[in-house]
Each structure stands twice: as structure tokens, then as C-alpha cells.
């Protein structure tokens with residue numbers, strides 16, 4: 001049983017792991033599947049900003065960076081609510097008794113910043129019709145897989161991950177929520193040539209946050225003083241976000257997200273995959289990777 005408080009009332013609901021249902025071959029949860037028509041019909045507005053990522057690519061990190069920029073570096077304003085309330089996750093449904101991401105998105109005032117993990121072909125068409133700005137963040141396939149595995153372990157409504165070995169096979173085959181990592185990063189990479197998409201890499205932000213945050217500022221047409229930029233860099237460092245309850249998901253009920261199994265802010269590193277992949281797993285992964293990523297001008301750094 002989980003308990004969530006909304007506006008003075010307490011909602012009790014049973015936490016069970018989601019089942020998968022496919023939309024156009026992409027595994028989503030049965031809950032998303034159930035409201036797919038509404039998700040597809042979502043009405044974006046021209047001043048909406050969409051943050052799009054494959055799961056575990058650094059979504060929360062870029063969400064915090066964007067909010068800090070939009071709030072002119074005012075940390076107090078950025079702590080007005082948990083990150084998942086400040087920036088609704090449009091396709092997500094935790095439970096039928098709680099407001100869906102769509103409902104949350106419809107309630108917040110414009111200009112809105114919204115989050116999605118949808119592959120490019122499943123993004124509601126109104127985002128393209130309205131020519132919305134989109135920030136996409138990609139993270140290397142191996143660190144993404146490790147992070148996703150631990151997230152399945154700690155988030156009790158994610159489908160059962162099985163063992164690391166089993167999970168890795170499902171991940172390579174695209175049989176995990178939001179589908180194939182390979183298709184996701186490639187699909188958005190191609191889309192950036194025809195739309196207002198800023199395509200960023202987790203590894204680049206880790207290597208040089210100042211340079212990458214400046215790219216985001218430029219994209220958002222925000223000119224901030226050096227002191228403000230310094231503050232944003234400082235506040236969005238892994239250690240600071242890990243300690244920030246409005247960014248680290250510890251405000252979710254422990255029955256839903258069990259940070260004792262694995263914290264949401266787990267390692268925040270590039271190359272942690274080396275602590276998980278066996279030599280054999282790594283060889284098989286590389287072989288498969290080469291085939292799936294052949295012929296595309298998109299490269300990732302697996303270490304810094």
C-alpha cells in the first residue's frame with residue numbers, strides 16, 4: 001500500500017509492477033496504453049519547451065538546469081516543488097487515482113516545460129505543428145543500461161527487471177519501457193535536422209557543464225550574468241542534486257521508490273558500466289552495438 005498526499009487528502013493505492021503493452025511496436029505500460037489516444041491528442045502550445053530523453057539519460061539533471069536558467073538562478077524558486085511537479089512527464093501515469101502527466105501539464109501555466117521519454121515517432125504531433133523547442137539529452141548505451149537496471153530495482157512500479165544478465169538482453173532487444181535505446185537516440189538525431197532540437201550528451205555535460213549550460217542558455221535565448229551561471233553550475237552538480245529533496249525523488253513514497261535498494265541519484269558518473277559488465281557481456285554488447293549503430297554519424301563516449 002502506498003500513500004500520496006494531494007491537496008490535503010490522502011490517497012491510498014496498491015503498488016504493483018506495471019505490465020507492458022505496445023503502441024506501434026514500442027513497449028509502454030498498460031496504463032499509458034489505456035490513455036494513448038489522449039496522449040497522442042495532447043495540445044502543445046508554441047511556447048512549450050519539451051525535454052526529451054531515453055530513460056536515465058540525465059533527464060532530471062537537464063530539468064534542473066533548465067529550471068535554474070528560467071528562474072534566473074533563484075534556488076528558492078527552483079525548490080517551489082519537486083522536479084516531477086514543476087515539469088510534468090506527459091505520458092506517465094503512476095496510478096489511476098493520481099493525476100496523470102497529461103492532467104498535470106494541462107494545469108500548469110505557460111510557458112510550460114514538459115518531459116517525455118517517447119521515441120520521436122510517438123511524440124504527439126502538436127509539438128511539431130506548434131514548432132516547439134525541444135532539448136534532447138543522450139547518454140552512452142552502457143551507462144544507460146546500468147542506470148536503467150538499478151532504476152527498475154528501486155522503482156516498484158517498473159516492470160520486473162530480472163537479473164542483470166536478463167535485463168541486459170531485454171535492453172539490447174528493445175524489450176524495455178520506451179523501447180530500443182538505439183532507435184531512440186538515432187530517431188531523435190535524425191529529427192534534429194528538421195526541427196528546433198538542441199541535442200546534448202550526458203558525457204559532455206559531465207565534462208564541461210559551463211559550456212553545455214551556455215548552449216542551453218543560448219537555445220532558450222537567456223543571457224545571464226557570470227555569477228548566475230556559476231550558481232547554476234554549482235547547484236546542478238551531482239552531489240548537490242543528490243542532497244536536494246526537490247530534485248532527488250525522495251519525496252515519493254518509499255513503497256514506490258525504495259532508495260535503500262538503489263538511490264535515484266545513484267552514481268552520476270561516466271563509465272560506471274565497467275563495474276557491471278563482464279568481459280563476455282561487453283564483447284557481445286560491442287558486436288551488437290556496431291551492427292545497430294552502423295551508418296550513422298552519431299558517436300558516444302563510454303568513458304571520459
Ligand SMILES: Nc1ncnc2c1ncn2[C@@H]1O[C@H](COP(=O)(O)OS(=O)(=O)O)[C@@H](OP(=O)(O)O)[C@H]1O
Nearest residue numbers: 055056057058059060061147237238265266267268
Ligand atoms: N547532476 C547530475 N550529474 C550527473 N548525473 C546525474 C545528475 N542528476 C542525475 N544524474 C543521474 O542521471 C541518472 C538518472 O537519469 P534520469 O534523470 O534521466 O532518470 S529518469 O529517466 O528521469 O527516471 C542517474 O544515473 P546513475 O547514477 O548512473 O544511475 C542519476 O544519478
